[in-house]
Amino acid sequence: MMTTHANESSQQELTSILYLDGVSVSFDGFKALNNLSFVVEPGEMRAIIGPNGAGKTTMMDVITGKTKPDTGEVFFKGGIDLTKHDEAFIANLGIGRKFQKPTVFESQTVFHNLELSLKGEKGVMTTLFAALNDAEVARIIDVLGTIRLTEKAGDLAGNLSHGQKQWLEIGMLLMQDPDLLLVDEPVAGMTDAETEQTAILLREISATHSVVVVEHDMEFVRALKSKVTVLHEGSVLAEGSLDTVQNNQRVIEVYLGR
Numbered sequence: 034m035m036t037t038h039a040n041e042s043s044q045q046e047l048t049s050i051l052y053l054d055g056v057s058v059s060f061d062g063f064k065a066l067n068n069l070s071f072v073v074e075p076g077e078m079r080a081i082i083g084p085n086g087a088g089k090t091t092m093m094d095v096i097t098g099k100t101k102p103d104t105g106e107v108f109f110k111g112g113i114d115l116t117k118h119d120e121a122f123i124a125n126l127g128i129g130r131k132f133q134k135p136t137v138f139e140s141q142t143v144f145h146n147l148e149l150s151l152k153g154e155k156g157v158m159t160t161l162f163a164a165l166n167d168a169e170v171a172r173i174i175d176v177l178g179t180i181r182l183t184e185k186a187g188d189l190a191g192n193l194s195h196g197q198k199q200w201l202e203i204g205m206l207l208m209q210d211p212d213l214l215l216v217d218e219p220v221a222g223m224t225d226a227e228t229e230q231t232a233i234l235l236r237e238i239s240a241t242h243s244v245v246v247v248e249h250d251m252e253f254v255r256a257l258k259s260k261v262t263v264l265h266e267g268s269v270l271a272e273g274s275l276d277t278v279q280n281n282q283r284v285i286e287v288y289l290g291r
């Protein structure tokens with residue numbers, strides 16, 4: 034008879050939005066990920082924390098197909114084996130990634146940045162001259178509201194504050210309507226007010242999308258009110274509410290207490 038654990042695992046594999054099991058990645062013999070396993074449920078927001086070098090970026094790289102794991106399983110939406118696909122294909126499957134540094138088109142307006150991100154692979158030249166249909170305009174207006182940039186729609190992206198550029202880039206991801214958003218250190222360099230707004234904004238987004246956020250700022254992580262996974266040396270050290278992991282002795286030793 035199969036063990037209960039195996040049955041539970043395969044059940045989670047089928048119903049989860051993101052499923053990592055036993056994932057290892059080595060660089061020249063150094064294990065950046067070491068038997069990493071965690072599961073994100075549909076509609077969940079998850080914060081990933083951990084010291085420098087814990088493997089957070091490598092984990093994102095594995096999910097988005099930039100790095101192939103040496104061993105382990107990575108599944109999206111139940112049955113899609115992400116280890117079998119490249120980055121472009123995975124992005125089209127509905128996984129949007131926001132890197133730490135914003136990469137908006139500075140010489141274009143906020144509105145146009147969102148327009149250029151519309152799904153449909155129209156190509157930049159076509160998009161520049163194609164008229165938007167009503168549904169597309171409505172969608173851009175909706176996203177402008179979500180990212181708090183309605184008033185800035187006609188401004189050049191280059192004139193936005195650092196925090197607003199981060200929001201615009203989140204908006205550009207939202208235009209593609211991904212099922213899963215991966216957000217890397219969104220509040221680094223933000224003002225306190227922007228950081229607070231970003232937590233509210235991501236919580237709103239998580240009502241309709243699954244979101245994985247990597248972040249060091251504990252006050253921000255608390256404001257996300259999500260389950261937290263602590264990585265250390267390429268594995269999960271602890272998982273649970275922020276209060277639970279903050280009181281975990283091992284977490285205090287390797288990360289929070291330093």
Ligand SMILES: Nc1ncnc2c1ncn2[C@@H]1O[C@H](COP(=O)(O)OP(=O)(O)OP(=O)(O)O)[C@@H](O)[C@H]1O
Nearest residue numbers: 060061064065083084085086087088089090091092
């Ligand atoms: N391409 C690579 N070649 C060699 N070593 C690498 C490579 N990428 C990552 N590493 C190493 O793997 C480990 C994990 O790195 P990773 O960037 O995933 O950690 P991190 O948790 O994102 O750290 P940080 O919080 O500093 O961004 C580090 O020790 C890093 O030096």
